[in-house]
Amino acid sequence: MLKEKISITAIASLSPLGSILEETWRSYQNKEHCFSLVDTNGEKAWVAPLSKSGRILVEKLRASDAKYRKLDDSVLYAMVASRLAVRDSGWKRDAEFGINLGSSRGATKLFEQYHSEFLETGLASTLSSPTTTLGNISSWVSHDLGATGPEISHSITCSTGLHSVLNGVAWINSGMANRFLVGASEAPLTDFTIAQMKALKIYAKAPESNFSSVVERSRSYPCQALNLEKESNSMVLGEGASVACIEKGVVKNALATINGVGYATEILKHNTSISANGLCFQKSMKMALGDLDPSEVDVIVLHAPGTIKGDLSEYNAIKKVFGSKHPLLTTNKWKLGHTFATSGMLNIEMGVLMLQYDKMISVPFLSQKPTEREIKYVMINAVGFGGNAVSILLCRFN
Known part of the structure; x- marks a missing residue:
């Protein structure tokens, strides 16, 4: 952190x-x-x-x-x-x-x-x-x-x-x-x-x-x-x-605070590959978490481009870092598509809105057991060709 x-x-x-x-x-x-x-x-x-x-x-x-x-x-x-x-x-x-x-x-x-x-x-x-x-x-x-x-x-x-x-x-x-x-x-x-x-x-x-x-x-x-x-x-x-x-620092008109950042690049076998367990994601998320207990994270906004291997590798990385009782998972690409470079920033915007309104934005065709606790920490992910992952830990501003 x-x-x-x-x-x-x-x-x-x-x-x-x-x-x-x-x-x-x-x-x-x-x-x-x-x-x-x-x-x-x-x-x-x-x-x-x-x-x-x-x-x-x-x-x-x-x-x-x-x-x-x-x-x-x-x-x-x-x-x-x-x-x-x-x-x-x-x-x-x-x-x-x-x-x-x-x-x-x-x-x-x-x-x-x-x-x-x-x-x-x-x-x-x-x-x-x-x-x-x-x-x-x-x-x-x-x-x-x-x-x-x-x-x-x-x-x-x-x-x-x-x-x-x-x-x-x-x-x-x-x-x-x-x-x-x-x-x-x-x-x-x-x-x-x-x-x-x-x-x-x-x-x-x-x-x-x-x-x-x-x-x-x-x-x-x-x-x-x-x-x-x-x-x-x-x-x-x-x-x-x-x-x-x-x-x-923390200023009075903050919408949210950035409490942690993480990044990682993994060695690839070909131009568009990413490992089955998303090693770059594992490293970036752990770095962003710092000393924070993973159980404190309420929501993860995934990169999740809608590809079979891409979505699964990121999900597997989350399981490795957070275990079977991982935070609520969501993405916005089902709704607005993949905007390449802008996608991670739109993920941050989505995270800020969930923190501001204390309300989960879910994927309509997926079912998850809702949580009753307030949304305080949101993890934001992005990755690109080359296996370069970034994770940002957002926190509610009180």
């Missing part, structure tokens, strides 16, 4: 669930998923696009400045979410705080567009390089907010968002900063990205015929995340950004 707790004073997101915390919480209260079927590469595929409210905010920002019209969606998502987080935290614009925002894919849509134009014409657009660099995300957010602290963009696949938190915590603990804006942004709903996931044989299958009703569609869950009895992989892509404001 950390020697000094870190406060989360605000968290904001754009996701398929909504664009403000209250809207996101309301979305979690129903059992409907956010997926829709789209045509991609001549086939149907499930995807989870931004909510209508989120899309309106993005388009409003895009139209507000001529410079923004050539930016990738991943950059604009991050800018909108960062504005919301800083507003809610009470931080002032033009203040000194660090920024660490990451992405697994970066400017996916824009890069594909520029590359397609190059193949057709043999010429590269003037803006093709500066608008597709990964550093665009943090630099544009810093420019938009007028922040004067360090700015960092990075990518370490699907655990990128939680690695941003790790880095922000490290800067604060080192004494080099007192505040950091941390998070991730992802806009991966492109034909090529979906084709890549299908090539890995991990994407959810689209129905062969149309649904007969909205109810049938909403309750036939394409992504079977955490269903350990599923017979096929069921990952679905979503998009969004999530950003948190973190500060040194």
Whole structure:
């Protein structure tokens, strides 16, 4: 556990669930998923696009400045979410705080567009390089907010968002900063990205015929995340950004505190593998727990991408660390899909909401024996290609 707790004073997101915390919480209260079927590469595929409210905010920002019209969606998502987080935290614009925002894919849509134009014409657009660099995300957010602290963009696949938190915590603990804006942004709903996931044989299958009703569609869950009895992989892509404001110590307006962080990388046998017992998860969760008795943890928000091996390995790791009487388990990917780098940050948001409302957000197609004790500690997990796991221990702020 950390020697000094870190406060989360605000968290904001754009996701398929909504664009403000209250809207996101309301979305979690129903059992409907956010997926829709789209045509991609001549086939149907499930995807989870931004909510209508989120899309309106993005388009409003895009139209507000001529410079923004050539930016990738991943950059604009991050800018909108960062504005919301800083507003809610009470931080002032033009203040000194660090920024660490990451992405697994970066400017996916824009890069594909520029590359397609190059193949057709043999010429590269003037803006093709500066608008597709990964550093665009943090630099544009810093420019938009007028922040004067360090700015960092990075990518370490699907655990990128939680690695941003790790880095922000490290800067604060080192004494080099007192505040950091941390998070991730992802806009991966492109034909090529979906084709890549299908090539890995991990994407959810689209129905062969149309649904007969909205109810049938909403309750036939394409992504079977955490269903350990599923017979096929069921990952679905979503998009969004999530950003948190973190500060040194325990402050009066904290939504929750970060009491522990953990990380680990395991040696892999091939590019996408993870050990059957999730060794990287075991190490990261134990590190995040520190001296806390595992029985004190009330809920674990799993990475659980909806793949057979991925879900099972993480579950096995939890059993190794927590035993047979493990905490309540949950995930949000059954509802909003896998948002790559942003997924870990949306897991943190989900954990913060459960702590704030003292209410479990369950997976509708799974049954667990509920607990009557208050939710005080929530463990957040994420992992990416390369076996790089991160675990964050959140605590209720009293």
